[in-house]
Amino acid sequence: MILFLVNAIIVLFLAAPILVVMATAFTTTGYPVFPPEGFTLKWFARVFETGEFTDAAQLSALLAICATAIACTLGTLTALGLSRWKGRGQSALSAFVLSPILFPTIVLGLALLVFYSRIGLQGSFLGLVIGHSIITTPFVVRLVMASLSEFDPAVEEAARNLGAGWWRTFFQVTLPLIRPGVLAGGVFAFILSFDELVVTLFLAAPGMSTLPMRIFTFVQYSSEPTISAIATMLIVVWALIGVPLYARFLSIRHK
Amino acid sequence: MSTLKLQSLGKVFGNTAAVEKIDLEVGEGEMVAFLGPSGCGKTTTLRMVAGFVEPSSGSILVGGKDITRLPPNRRNMGMVFQSYALFPHMNVSENVAFGLKARHVPKGEIAGRITAALELVGLSGYEARYPKELSGGQQQRVALARVLALRPQLLLFDEPLSNLDAKLRVQMRHEIRTLQQEVGITSLFVTHDQEEAMTIADRIVVMNKGRIEQVGPPAEIYDNPRTRFVADFIGAANLVEGRLEGDVFQSARGARLDCAPPDFAPTGAPVVLSIRPEKIEILPGAGEGGTPGTVMRATKLGGLIEYVVELASGDTILVQKQDRSPADHLRVGEPVRVSWNTNDARLLP
Amino acid sequence: MTAAPRRERRDWTQVLLVLPNTVWLLLFMVGALFFLFLMSLRGYEPGGRGMLDTWELSNYWAFISDPFYLKILGRSLLMALWVTIGCLILGFPLAYALSRLRGMKRALLYFAVLVPLLTSAVIRTFGWMILLSNKGFVNQTLMSIGLIDSPIPMMYRMTGIIIALIQVLLPFMVLALDAALLNIDRQIYDAARNLGAGRVRIFFRVTLPLALPGIVSGSILVFTLAISAFVTPALVGGPRIPVMATLIYQQGIALLNWPLGAAISLVMLVVLVVILSALMSIASRAMRRAS
Numbered sequence: 001m002i003l004f005l006v007n008a009i010i011v012l013f014l015a016a017p018i019l020v021v022m023a024t025a026f027t028t029t030g031y032p033v034f035p036p037e038g039f040t041l042k043w044f045a046r047v048f049e050t051g052e053f054t055d056a057a058q059l060s061a062l063l064a065i066c067a068t069a070i071a072c073t074l075g076t077l078t079a080l081g082l083s084r085w086k087g088r089g090q091s092a093l094s095a096f097v098l099s100p101i102l103f104p105t106i107v108l109g110l111a112l113l114v115f116y117s118r119i120g121l122q123g124s125f126l127g128l129v130i131g132h133s134i135i136t137t138p139f140v141v142r143l144v145m146a147s148l149s150e151f152d153p154a155v156e157e158a159a160r161n162l163g164a165g166w167w168r169t170f171f172q173v174t175l176p177l178i179r180p181g182v183l184a185g186g187v188f189a190f191i192l193s194f195d196e197l198v199v200t201l202f203l204a205a206p207g208m209s210t211l212p213m214r215i216f217t218f219v220q221y222s223s224e225p226t227i228s229a230i231a232t233m234l235i236v237v238w239a240l241i242g243v244p245l246y247a248r249f250l251s252i253r254h255k
Numbered sequence: 256m257s258t259l260k261l262q263s264l265g266k267v268f269g270n271t272a273a274v275e276k277i278d279l280e281v282g283e284g285e286m287v288a289f290l291g292p293s294g295c296g297k298t299t300t301l302r303m304v305a306g307f308v309e310p311s312s313g314s315i316l317v318g319g320k321d322i323t324r325l326p327p328n329r330r331n332m333g334m335v336f337q338s339y340a341l342f343p344h345m346n347v348s349e350n351v352a353f354g355l356k357a358r359h360v361p362k363g364e365i366a367g368r369i370t371a372a373l374e375l376v377g378l379s380g381y382e383a384r385y386p387k388e389l390s391g392g393q394q395q396r397v398a399l400a401r402v403l404a405l406r407p408q409l410l411l412f413d414e415p416l417s418n419l420d421a422k423l424r425v426q427m428r429h430e431i432r433t434l435q436q437e438v439g440i441t442s443l444f445v446t447h448d449q450e451e452a453m454t455i456a457d458r459i460v461v462m463n464k465g466r467i468e469q470v471g472p473p474a475e476i477y478d479n480p481r482t483r484f485v486a487d488f489i490g491a492a493n494l495v496e497g498r499l500e501g502d503v504f505q506s507a508r509g510a511r512l513d514c515a516p517p518d519f520a521p522t523g524a525p526v527v528l529s530i531r532p533e534k535i536e537i538l539p540g541a542g543e544g545g546t547p548g549t550v551m552r553a554t555k556l557g558g559l560i561e562y563v564v565e566l567a568s569g570d571t572i573l574v575q576k577q578d579r580s581p582a583d584h585l586r587v588g589e590p591v592r593v594s595w596n597t598n599d600a601r602l603l604p
Numbered sequence: 605m606t607a608a609p610r611r612e613r614r615d616w617t618q619v620l621l622v623l624p625n626t627v628w629l630l631l632f633m634v635g636a637l638f639f640l641f642l643m644s645l646r647g648y649e650p651g652g653r654g655m656l657d658t659w660e661l662s663n664y665w666a667f668i669s670d671p672f673y674l675k676i677l678g679r680s681l682l683m684a685l686w687v688t689i690g691c692l693i694l695g696f697p698l699a700y701a702l703s704r705l706r707g708m709k710r711a712l713l714y715f716a717v718l719v720p721l722l723t724s725a726v727i728r729t730f731g732w733m734i735l736l737s738n739k740g741f742v743n744q745t746l747m748s749i750g751l752i753d754s755p756i757p758m759m760y761r762m763t764g765i766i767i768a769l770i771q772v773l774l775p776f777m778v779l780a781l782d783a784a785l786l787n788i789d790r791q792i793y794d795a796a797r798n799l800g801a802g803r804v805r806i807f808f809r810v811t812l813p814l815a816l817p818g819i820v821s822g823s824i825l826v827f828t829l830a831i832s833a834f835v836t837p838a839l840v841g842g843p844r845i846p847v848m849a850t851l852i853y854q855q856g857i858a859l860l861n862w863p864l865g866a867a868i869s870l871v872m873l874v875v876l877v878v879i880l881s882a883l884m885s886i887a888s889r890a891m892r893r894a895s
Contacts (some may be wrong), residue, residue: 064877074625081621104832105405106849107869115636155342159329162354195724231727238722
């Protein structure tokens with residue numbers, strides 16, 4: 001009972017800023033207040049009136065799609081390689097591959113900026129995609145590894161024994177079985193990349209502005225509830241796209 | 256056409272030899288069980304035959320053809336795994352179809368072969384079920400149907416019954432045996448369960464530490480073990496250490512015991528006398544005939560009663576008798592005599 | 605037929621599979637880090653000619669010898685420490701409940717943990733800015749129920765940063781702890797109770813030691829993310845309360861003093877590695893004792 005109460009408070013603490021942002025999106029006041037006063041949808045309309053948010057969102061989506069494609073490819077291959085790794089070096093290699101999770105993004109941002117200025121990728125879209133792929137790939141590796149550990153490795157041998165070659169085994173047995181992991185990894189990578197701010201701040205060219213950059217600037221220098229409106233839309237969309245992710249986490253932990 | 260021949264087949268992992276250059280011939284339609292404790296090399300041998308482990312030495316011949324270097328998918332062998340290894344994302348019918356498609360069996364023929372294979376294992380009507388909707392025994396049958404549909408040259412069983420409960424295990428054992436005889440496919444069956452090996456196989460290969468200890472029909476393996484390991488591993492055996500004094504066996508503790516003449520040249524080195532507990536006669540009272548001793552323990556084992564008898568020398572002998580009537584029971588501490596047919600007591604180097 | 609021992613054929617597929625990602629990381633993470641290191645050794649003349657062609661240690665010296673910078677380092681470490689402790693205290697009960705729930709209840713609680721994780725730090729920090737300001741909900745509520753007379757300043761204060769950062773990083777801690785707690789065999793609890801242990805004793809002698817791997821991995825993750833956090837300190841703290849991350853950003857982007865920014869980055873990395881390896885060696889000793 002006490003545990004239940006304590007946890008209710010902790011959950012409230014976790015939810016508080018999100019609920020507050022969502023509530024203030026509907027206030028009639030010219031600045032975000034909680035509790036909101038009145039009810040209006042004009043801040044949602046305002047998001048689409050000025051092109052700056054929609055343009056930024058498009059750029060972020062394009063960036064996230066490219067980064068996710070790379071992350072899913074590299075991450076899935078890596079997970080497959082690590083899971084069937086024989087001999088020494090497996091733990092060292094997996095630590096290296098997962099290390100970007102722990103690598104401070106602020107340092108990665110500056111390091112890439114310095115590096116790009118040397119190799120001519122400074123301010124390029126490709127440079128941003130590469131930076132985002134570094135950040136997101138380890139999460140794909142993790143989620144695919146988890147789904148690989150869930151199925152019986154003997155099914156691949158069974159497929160070979162039944163006469164299937166390497167390709168048939170991979171596309172008809174291995175890939176369908178790890179698809180939930182790849183999907184969850186892809187969703188997480190997409191959201192992570194779409195929301196990424198720090199590395200992007202370092203690498204974006206002067207005129208280039210992703211949605212998180214816009215929101216960041218807006219939060220600092222403006223006090224219109226437009227920001228609450230756009231944040232609310234993002235929260236809802238992410239919560240919905242995240243469904244495969246929750247399912248993934250739940251089923252992994254269930255074992 | 257589908258005989259199997261292993262020629263000095265060996266596997267070394269790092270510095271340890273998992274399988275030490277074994278030789279074996281398996282005849283057409285024969286069912287051979289590989290029996291041994293875990294780590295004896297039986298599974299490694301099977302996996303080399305299947306093509307999942309690359310041999311360090313030697314070769315594998317099927318029907319006289321060397322297949323040592325062939326990848327597993329081109330070997331035409333059907334393997335049944337310990338975990339069944341059914342494809343969880345495919346239903347029963349798709350599981351069986353997988354191998355047929357992989358081997359490019361003509362489309363028109365596939366449906367008929369699926370039906371036939373499922374009929375063979377008694378699973379007609381289960382085509383649309385998914386593996387997780389089936390019991391362990393049913394999954395096992397699907398795994399069987401999946402390989403039988405391919406009409407492989409060789410069937411390989413990797414401890415296929417160890418995940419089933421005791422009763423089902425006994426039942427499936429007989430079903431597999433009957434099926435195998437029906438289709439007449441040469442088979443290897445890996446197990447650590449001696450009873451399973453005894454009931455299922457034409458011949459048993461007993462393995463230990465990467466070596467073959469003995470090969471022979473179940474009865475021969477049981478009645479005439481060639482090595483200490485086999486005598487000890489298969490069934491219960493009295494193993495008495497000692498040496499040969501001329502023609503007579505003398506135990507290390509000094510008892511002189513009857514035994515068959517050795518079928519190896521005696522070297523004067525220590526030998527072991529091996530005798531099965533059920534081959535020993537036990538008579539009450541201290542009288543003439545047999546070696547005198549004392550009952551130290553009596554245990555009822557279902558229809559059997561088991562006595563531990565200590566001989567005057569201090570050697571202990573295990574005796575099993577049919578428990579016919581309580582009137583025959585011997586009490587602990589009672590003086591008895593034990594004797595046996597000389598031919599049942601074998602000397603092992 | 606003689607069987608000459610064949611040489612073991614190396615299985616190259618595993619290597620081929622991990623190769624692309626490894627090369628990618630070597631190039632763009634390790635490679636970039638190397639260039640950052642080179643940059644930290646370059647001379648710099650503020651205002652005038654900017655970056656020089658000389659190689660020197662002056663940037664490191666500038667950091668180490670200036671109390672202003674050292675204070676920022678100390679502040680960042682302290683902030684990360686408090687955030688880690690806060691996440692442990694709040695994360696444990698939540699993870700404990702999560703690990704014991706089943707079915708729909710567990711799914712719901714998971715949802716409550718994962719939705720914040722999927723919401724960007726900028727948005728969540730923005731929520732805290734609304735809540736924590738002097739006229740914000742928290743202060744207004746506290747004043748209206750008479751707990752305080754004047755608002756507690758939390759915006760542009762360390763307190764605010766820590767509160768917001770705990771919320772931002774809490775999901776990571778909960779996931780790490782949940783994984784560890786789920787690994788505990790439930791029969792162990794039954795056995796402990798059967799042996800006569802009370803709830804408190806079970807918690808301290810059974811649950812806590814067995815959750816140690818999760819506590820360690822969660823703490824490492826949270827501490828690292830906290831010390832390098834940029835968004836929350838930048839928005840809640842503002843320029844008044846610089847931390848390492850905002851300092852690096854300022855040097856690298858606003859002042860374009862890349863050599864100093866690079867040196868500060870490397871100092872932070874080294875400090876982080878030292879602290880984490882110390883933490884891990886303590887933890888592995890504790891785990892050995894526990895097992």
